[in-house]
Amino acid sequence: MGDSIGWGIVGYGWVARDYMAPGIRAAGHRLVAVSDSGQASRAAAEAEGARTHADIAGLLSEPEVEAVYVATPNHLHREAVEALAASGKAVLCEKPMAASLSDAEAMVAAVSKGGIFYGTAFDQRHHPAHRAMRDAIRQGRIGAVTTIRIVYACWLDRAWTSFAGQDNWRIDPLKAGGGALMDLAPHGIDLVDFLLDESIEDIAALTQARAQDYAVDDGALLIGRTGSGILANLHVAYNCPDALPRRRLEAIGTKGALTAIDTMGQVAGGTLSLTDGVSGQAQALSFDAEASPFLEQVRAFGSALRRPAERDAYSAERDLHTMRLLARAYEGCRTARVVED
Numbered sequence: 001m002g003d004s005i006g007w008g009i010v011g012y013g014w015v016a017r018d019y020m021a022p023g024i025r026a027a028g029h030r031l032v033a034v035s036d037s038g039q040a041s042r043a044a045a046e047a048e049g050a051r052t053h054a055d056i057a058g059l060l061s062e063p064e065v066e067a068v069y070v071a072t073p074n075h076l077h078r079e080a081v082e083a084l085a086a087s088g089k090a091v092l093c094e095k096p097m098a099a100s101l102s103d104a105e106a107m108v109a110a111v112s113k114g115g116i117f118y119g120t121a122f123d124q125r126h127h128p129a130h131r132a133m134r135d136a137i138r139q140g141r142i143g144a145v146t147t148i149r150i151v152y153a154c155w156l157d158r159a160w161t162s163f164a165g166q167d168n169w170r171i172d173p174l175k176a177g178g179g180a181l182m183d184l185a186p187h188g189i190d191l192v193d194f195l196l197d198e199s200i201e202d203i204a205a206l207t208q209a210r211a212q213d214y215a216v217d218d219g220a221l222l223i224g225r226t227g228s229g230i231l232a233n234l235h236v237a238y239n240c241p242d243a244l245p246r247r248r249l250e251a252i253g254t255k256g257a258l259t260a261i262d263t264m265g266q267v268a269g270g271t272l273s274l275t276d277g278v279s280g281q282a283q284a285l286s287f288d289a290e291a292s293p294f295l296e297q298v299r300a301f302g303s304a305l306r307r308p309a310e311r312d313a314y315s316a317e318r319d320l321h322t323m324r325l326l327a328r329a330y331e332g333c334r335t336a337r338v339v340e341d
């Protein structure tokens with residue numbers, strides 16, 4: 001068995017078509033089959049050379065499919081992951097794990113029962129700039145880390161769709177499980193864990209419904225603190241025009257700071273710099289600016305599928321913790337009150 005993995009995809013929409021399928025191709029793996037309830041999405045998959053099925057049973061019966069990427073709307077992740085876990089196929093499931101904490105808990109139970117290799121598709125872990133940032137932190141180049149600051153924002157209005165005529169499920173609280181906070185904050189929460197090798201333990205958030213005309217939050221500020229006391233600050237939004245500066249990741253330490261600009265997202269590139277805490281001078285740090293986080297994600301998951309020792313980098317329990325943090329952040333918003341004296 002070579003290193004070329006036979007992939008299946010459940011839900012061949014925007015992220016699968018524009019980022020995962022090209023990542024599979026660039027890694028030298030094979031997109032074998034797709035299941036999608038939508039005719040237009042199945043036609044797009046056929047154009048990519050995949051066999052298609054209207055429901056997941058057809059995909060499960062494909063022996064050539066070794067690993068399955070789940071990229072349906074959030075509320076449909078659970079049923080796909082449960083079916084795949086029972087079939088024994090490896091699963092890479094999009095973030096957030098699910099639209100609700102209870103669904104995510106059921107998924108982790110199914111993964112454990114099925115004994116399958118499971119990962120949540122936190123592609124940002126695989127951006128070469130973020131790997132370089134983690135290396136620099138580990139080498140002590142910014143001293144003791146005090147704070148991670150993240151801005152990850154975009155414009156997503158009621159009419160937003162990835163294809164003409166596609167359901168904008170992101171603005172439906174039952175399908176998405178929340179708004180900008182649910183969609184965008186998982187990346188930042190997971191990146192904090194990736195960069196520091198420790199999780200956020202305490203979290204609070206304030207959300208807003210300020211600029212858009214729908215039922216989910218269109219912006220949020222989150223503050224978090226890791227077990228050892230490092231602070232994290234995340235601004236996520238659906239109400240930030242795309243032409244504004246809106247993708248920034250910083251690690252601040254006692255001796256310097258690392259700043260990544262325009263690296264968060266699905267594509268390769270962006271910039272990374274190291275600012276010295278004494279001189280204030282900034283120098284560019286190099287990284288592979290051609291490799292997209294999706295390509296690197298496919299490579300890493302495929303390699304871990306073939307080499308079980310590499311699976312330590314994945315943890316369904318860690319991803320469940322991220323879901324608990326999201327639930328706590330929303331819960332705190334509901335109970336937050338302005339104190340008047």
Ligand SMILES: NC(=O)c1ccc[n+]([C@@H]2O[C@H](COP(=O)([O-])OP(=O)(O)OC[C@H]3O[C@@H](n4cnc5c(N)ncnc54)[C@H](O)[C@@H]3O)[C@@H](O)[C@H]2O)c1
Nearest residue numbers: 011012013014015035036037038041071072074094095162
């Ligand atoms: N990591 C990232 O950068 C990133 C980016 C975008 C989306 N995502 C995540 O990927 C997932 C999909 O997002 P999207 O923007 O591609 O959505 P989308 O709406 O573009 O695509 C969803 C696809 O699922 C299909 N579908 C719907 N119901 C189905 C069912 N019951 N069975 C099979 N297929 C079904 C639809 O026909 C469509 O083709 C979400 O969980 C989202 O949060 C992640």
